[in-house]
Amino acid sequence: MKKIIAAAVATAFVAPAFAADVSVSGYMEYAYQDANGATSTLVDNVVSFKASEELDNGITVSGDFNFNSNQISANASNNAATGNNDGGHSLTIASAEIGSVDMGDTSSAIDSIDDVTEFGAVLGQGTGAGDAAVLWTLPTFVEGLSLRVSHSAETNVDDNEESDGWAIKYSGGMFTVGVGAQDNADGTSHGLVNGSITPMGGLTIAAEVFTDTATTGVDTDTTNYGIKYVTGPVTLGYETSETKASNAAATSDERVMSVAYAVGGGLVVGVNTYDDDLTANSEKTALYAAFSF
Secondary structure, eight states, rough: OOHHHHHHHHHHHHHHHSSEEHHHEEEEEEEEEEEEEEEEEEEEEEEEEEEEEEEETTOOOEEEEEEEEEETTTHHHHHHGGOOOOOEEEEEEEETTEEEEEEEEEOOTTTTTTTTOOOOOOOOOOOOOOOEEEEEEEHHHHHHEEEEEEEEEESSSOOOOOOOEEEEEEEEHHHEEEEEEEETTTOOOOEEEEEEEEEEETTEEEEEEEEEEEEOOEEEEEEEEEEEEETTEEEEEEEEEEEETTTOOOOOEEEEOOOOEEEEEEEEEEEEEEESSSSSOOEEEEEEEEEOO
């Protein structure tokens, strides 16, 4: 009898958890990089547990638990290890009336729409937009149009940059355009303008300008261009990235070429190459294998 009562009590506490839809997904990547004879490796693992439930009043509540494990050797290059990530653990409340409110370690408004030109899996060139504490995606008033605002406190889970930002993105037909800005409490700010076009099946052409404004008023623009072509299991990509400060003559000009082959079942293998105009012996080559599930 005691065992029956104990089982009933345990079921009462466990049952609500099974009311939610729970999914597990992830990404695992291994890369081997050669930079003019200096070799290095990188392992990038992300596992996400997501639970979602729709309440009787139409509100959807979901929890997102992301576990990242980046192991990178001294000479390796990978954007995932630079702190420019796309959020960690978060709680999301959404409905048709309020839109979607994501709280925790989430993307900032401009981070949620950036990196439209980043086609290289390992050596791809992204922008410097960071995370936020709250991201609110407003309800959809016009088809294809999204408006997002974000806020970070003085001290946050991911960083300590107090900020407020906004971003607008519109997708219609073959075009997608985005614009956003962020003001930081330390007197600095960020701006973003980007767009992409898909003129034909498999081909994407994109451009993006990310502006960092210092407290002195100096603007540093990072201008990226990218082109990607997908044919069957093969994806070809090319990126350029140019960074220039308004008070400096020096300009960094970086180029990345990428080839990826989708083997099947979530497995992709590929190669990325990198070089720039300012650094001697800047050439890099990275071979990688990635598994999504």
